[in-house]
Amino acid sequence: MYDVIASITAFMSRSIQIFMSMPPADLFLMLWPFLLLSIPRYLLTELVVLFQAAMPESRAKVAFRRQLELQPPLVSVLLPGFNECETLETTVLALREQSYPNFEIIVVSDGSTDGMDAVGRRLAAKGWIRFFNHRMRGGKSSASNFALQAARGEYVVICDADSTFDSDSIWHLLVEFYRPKVFAVAGNLRVRNAPSNLLTRLQALQYILSIGVGRRASAMLGILFIVSGAFGALRRSALLATGGWDTGPGEDGDVTIKTRLAGGDVAFAPKAMCMTDAPDAWWTYYRQQLRWNRSMVRFQIRKYGWLFNPLRQKFSVRNLLPMLDDVVFQLVLTVTIPFYLVWLHSEHQSIFWPLMFFVTLLYTAINYLHYLVALALSERPKLELALFPYVPLYGFFMGFYLRTVRLLAYLDEFFFRTSYREPYVPPDVQKQSRIYDPW
Structure with a gap:
């Protein structure tokens, strides 16, 4: 054991000495992805969220909040679900504990076979929800659109049928509509089953960093491009x-x-908190990430790739910037990093592993900074403090494992269009969607 510790210490010391003695130009060439992309993006994120947290609410937002308190508009909460028999009642009960006084809950069972329809009818008989049962499955989009047509509220909240919420979450979502130009508001998400195992703890870190901090910054910069289907709000008029x-x-x-x-x-409404269970098995998580990341090619590249074309009639820099943020930091970096590593190994084989160690140290330091900012802004700092020891593993989780899964998903979707055969959506519905695919 002593020999192992001594060897690791010697390796660490030699790695640091190598890079301290290297010319700055050589070091820059080897570390350019980190220096030019990761550091500016991370530091910009921290500066933006800290600046926002220090700012008082605008007068317009305070006035809108008071208006909501005097005349709360009807909100339609949509709960489309497939085989959510075990979780539906818990979610409905959590929604009924909301402090917001004027909302309806619309549940659509999308061809469920586990008895979800029986639970839905029982809850509807109590007057807690409006329930619709689809005997044939049409996919989440179909169920959501049906619920939208049944909705009567001025605002629509979409959420998963296996989630729970802080009691003031709907209030926090609605207040963000104080600006008339806001058409959609993303809620904040946390992992409910974080203590289960290592995988759920790493996902909990991912949620507090990429959602709790990342989406807060993206919204303030005007480049937020996602309202999660797990929890978010939209103007019904805009949806229709x-x-x-x-x-x-x-x-x-x-x-x-x-x-x-x-x-x-x-x-983005950071205080509109939704708790959801994350996959606790690696195979389940792998399949989930494949499905989620295939959408990068299917939508950002195929369907909306024209947003990069300045000659198109609806081209705007306002929409180009968030597209660039998504495509560069997810797709381009994921695809190019393997080539970069191969080049680095072939050109600097003698110092390749010390270099990897040095980069790991840098990313770990940045991740700890990111985590501490998230902790300072968190509504649950005591719970999330338990994730502190797992931050060093987070770099490996995101940088190696998840990036590899993303690469597989992108290549799979680009060459084989697997998203059109996903069981997430029934085959006959998928066939119809291909009609509108420009590629």
Whole structure:
């Protein structure tokens, strides 16, 4: 054991000495992805969220909040679900504990076979929900659109049928509509089953960093491109005008882009908290991430790739910037990093592993900074403090494992169009969606 520790210490010391003695130009050439992309993006994120947290609420927002308190508009909460028999009642009970006084809950069972329809009818008989049962499955988009047509509220809240919420969450979502140009508001998400195992803890870190901090910054910069289908709010008029949800997977990102193309802004409500269970098995998580990341190619590249074309009639820098943010930091970096690593190994084989160690140290330091900012802004700092020891593993989780899964998803979707055969959406519905695919 002593020899192992001594060897690791010697390796660490030698790695640091190597890079301290290197010419700055050589070091820059080897570390350019980190220096030119990661550091500026991380630091910009931290500066933006800290600046926002220090700012008092605007007068317009305070006035809108008071107006909501005096005359709270009807809100329609949509709960489309497939085989959510075990979780539906818990979610409905959590919604009924909301402090917001004027909302309806619309549940659509999308061809469920586990008895969800029986639970829905029982809850409807109590007057808690409005329930609709589809005998044939049409996919989440179909169920969401049906619920939208049944909705009577001025605002629509979309959420999963297996989630729970803080009691003031609907209030926090609605207040962000104080600006008339806001068409959609993203809620904040946390992992409810974080203590289950290592995988759920790493996902909990992912949620507090990429959603709790990342989306807060993106919204303030005007480049937020996603209102998660797990929890978010939209103006019903905007949803109806843009045609609602198209066939998924990735339908939540798609509907958000459509609201931006209609001229709307997307806001983020950090205090509108939704708790959801994350996959606790690696195979389940792997399949989920494949499905989610295929939508990058299906929607951002195929369907909305024209947003990069300045000659198109609806081209705008306002929508180009968030597209660039998504495509560069997710797709381009994921695809190019393997080539960069191969080049680095072939050109600097003797110092390749010390370099990897040095980069890991840098990313770990940045991730801890990111985590501390998230902790300072968190509504649950005591709970999330338990994730502190897992931050060093987070870099490996995001940088190696998840990036590899993303690469597989992008290549799979680009060459094999697997998203059109996903069981997430029934085959006959998928066939119809291909009609509208420009590629």
